[in-house]
Amino acid sequence: MSTDSKTGKGISRETALLIGMAVIGLAGLVALQLARKNASQPKEKSLVQTENKQQSSDAQTSAPLQRIPGELLRTSEYPEAGKPFKFFMIKSSNGPKYELDFGDGSPRKTFVEGAVTHTFKHHGPCMVTLYATYEGEEVRLDTLQKVVARVKIEAPVAPIIDY
Numbered sequence: 001m002s003t004d005s006k007t008g009k010g011i012s013r014e015t016a017l018l019i020g021m022a023v024i025g026l027a028g029l030v031a032l033q034l035a036r037k038n039a040s041q042p043k044e045k046s047l048v049q050t051e052n053k054q055q056s057s058d059a060q061t062s063a064p065l066q067r068i069p070g071e072l073l074r075t076s077e078y079p080e081a082g083k084p085f086k087f088f089m090i091k092s093s094n095g096p097k098y099e100l101d102f103g104d105g106s107p108r109k110t111f112v113e114g115a116v117t118h119t120f121k122h123h124g125p126c127m128v129t130l131y132a133t134y135e136g137e138e139v140r141l142d143t144l145q146k147v148v149a150r151v152k153i154e155a156p157v158a159p160i161i162d163y
Contacts, residue, residue, distance in 0.1 A: 068096050068132045070141035080149045081123045087116045089130065096134040103127040104148075120148040 069091040079085035087100055089111055098111040102118050103126040109116045120126065130142040 068134055068139060068141065069093050070096070070098055070130055070132050072100075072128065072130050072142045072144045074144065078147055078149050079118075079120050080151065081120050082151045084117050084119045087118065087128065089114050089116075096132040099131045099133070101129045101131065103129065123148045123150045 070089060070093075071091045073088040073090050075088075077085075089098060092098060092111070092114060099108040100111065100116045100118070101108045102120070104120055104122065106118070106121075108131070109118060125145060125147050128144045128146055129140060130144075132139055132141055
């Protein structure tokens with residue numbers, strides 16, 4: 001009889017462990033789904049509701065929802081403090097006003113013909129963000145991290161002696 005009671009306890013213990021692992025697994029799936037919903041929100045913010053006050057023959061402008069294109073060009077160049085640096089934008093469209101926030105406390109600058117020039121005052125990392133404004137709504141389209149290099153000092157090593 002003692003053998004049967006040990007087997008019954010072993011089965012109930014295994015069942016309890018299996019149920020516990022299932023609960024932990026379900027909690028993990030719920031956490032992943034919530035994280036996934038939060039991570040996908042910025043991309044959906046680039047959809048803008050348009051007002052159809054005028055009739056348009058262009059399919060893109062007459063659509064009730066529009067996706068505003070806009071992306072910063074990634075380069076291997078780094079800006080240097082105190083020197084102008086040019087940012088370029090790709091995948092843009094006519095209509096929205098595109099602005100760049102440099103992440104250094106300076107005011108935003110508007111893109112002119114797909115480019116913006118900015119001079120960083122201090123070295124260090126900066127988070128550069130592309131914004132678009134269309135029909136009164138502003139959306140964040142792209143973010144780029146740039147590390148601003150220190151000012152290069154060119155000093156002569158020694159005086160030049162000509163014999």
